[in-house]
Amino acid sequence: MKKFINDASAVLADSLKGVAAAHPELRVDLENRVIYRGEATRPGKVALISGGGSGHEPLHGGFVGTGMLDAACAGEVFTSPTPDQMLAATQAVDAGAGVLHIVKNYTGDVLNFEMAAELAEAEGVRVASVVVNDDVAVEDSTWTAGRRGVGTTVLLEKIVGAAAEEGYDLDAVVELAQRVNANGRSMGVALTSCTVPAAGKPTFDLPEDEMEVGVGIHGEPGRHRVPLASAKEIAAMLVDPIVHDFDAGGLAIVMLNGLGGTPLIELYLMYGEVVPLLEAAGVSIERNLVGNYITSLDMAGCSLTVLKADDELLRLWDAPVVTPGLRWGA
């Protein structure tokens, strides 16, 4: 295992120290492993929290800041954060207007956020949740009942974050979050496994001439393994399952996301291949992201996310955002 680490059991703690040093505008609670905005939530603003296992950076800690999350709870690598972390974050960010929990659909995350919500409500905090389940690859998976939550989470955090900043109340924020989730679909492909530091070896074996189609962001199995294909062929493997899953036509925000070990030159190349396929399916790409936004440690691979959009979603997308991972308009 070749990684920049000191001790496989201290990767999260050591990495959070670096986040704290790099981003003095954030407040990193190293003990509870929660990343907060530097300033308290504006009174009356709905607060947004997310979190999950680490290893997907910049998700979620890199999306804390003006126009996105108020706090992110970091679990150990590929391990859910605890209800205690989530409760501490929920209580800290509530400014009287309630708190939205943005949860990726993995059983541990769902259960722990549910417990945290109950505990917080018992303390008088209004909490609502949205569970993101946008991965069209498979139904049920290693750690998931139903569909896994992947790339749409990034777009949801941006759009719903902007709505909260604008003053949407908790009910409106929840309605919007559910609408974004319902309109988002993702599909991923891996060329290599990732290596979890505590395991010290690749999560799965993938021969030099094969790829995993429909891989999960923790290396969960996908739909099938196929011989290594050209970028053009892989683009079809990403686009087809999405456009067959729902009516993708119309305005859209599209993300071509790297899984951590794939360089930008290849991500742009893949983006160039998916665009004509999406356009042929009637997708009008109004905005896009190409880069590493929701990763799987050092996995070589990428995922495609298509979010059907409308004027409201595009307006909220364009609103200012100031976070380590996404920044524009301010």
Place this chain on the structure above:
Amino acid sequence: MKKFINDASAVLADSLKGVAAAHPELRVDLENRVIYRGEATRPGKVALISGGGSGHEPLHGGFVGTGMLDAACAGEVFTSPTPDQMLAATQAVDAGAGVLHIVKNYTGDVLNFEMAAELAEAEGVRVASVVVNDDVAVEDSTWTAGRRGVGTTVLLEKIVGAAAEEGYDLDAVVELAQRVNANGRSMGVALTSCTVPAAGKPTFDLPEDEMEVGVGIHGEPGRHRVPLASAKEIAAMLVDPIVHDFDAGGLAIVMLNGLGGTPLIELYLMYGEVVPLLEAAGVSIERNLVGNYITSLDMAGCSLTVLKADDELLRLWDAPVVTPGLRWGA
């Protein structure tokens, strides 16, 4: 070789199509392989051009836009662009105030930019050049006489780009660029080789228990190979050669850069390790970047850049920038 490509000989052309699709605000000349801003240079503004071999993305094309470059010339992977490309770009962006060529110190780049400058001057365009040579690892290397040009290039393009936007004339822009280069130092380390698509196999062999200290961004040999070390030990291998090379004390902008195959969680962890070592050497880190800014295809590794700063440099650093790779303040 596991990469998202169609044809090893078409990687650059295919990737530029993706850049064009992802960034409609830029103008990508696919035939000449030059990335331009969408709008013509403002009359009287000094224009900035850079370029070099591809494989270092987002450098340089990802730094074209308001507050940074006016154009970037893309060579084939790890191959200098041609004088023709540079001449076309120079003529296209000149708005009467002259053009600065920002050149990384590799022999092919230096010779080709020199030839382009002569050709452009014969056509009546004022051209000046700065050659970046900030890599403290080695004197002379596979493709370089003297020191290689690496991470300081990113910081220089940002700072000098802001100065040109503010109205500095060509002489002032050149003086500033030389000052930034003189005040910047970098050092890198590789955990794995990169794989050039046209070669189809790793550029060099690096055993599972070894690392290359002082590696170049094309996989050029560094100072020595050592057993794989902890992040804390590697941080010292990055910081020590820099702080022994010049008086690093005082205000600084620091970049902890990923080489393409290393995920963000490890880059933050490394940043957390270099900060106390830099502080112990008297460096006061005023601004920082942590992420992939000047890469070496899919190489696992990182580099550290320390730029001694002053109030002028920090003001120019903070000025608005709108590019695919760096964006803030607008």
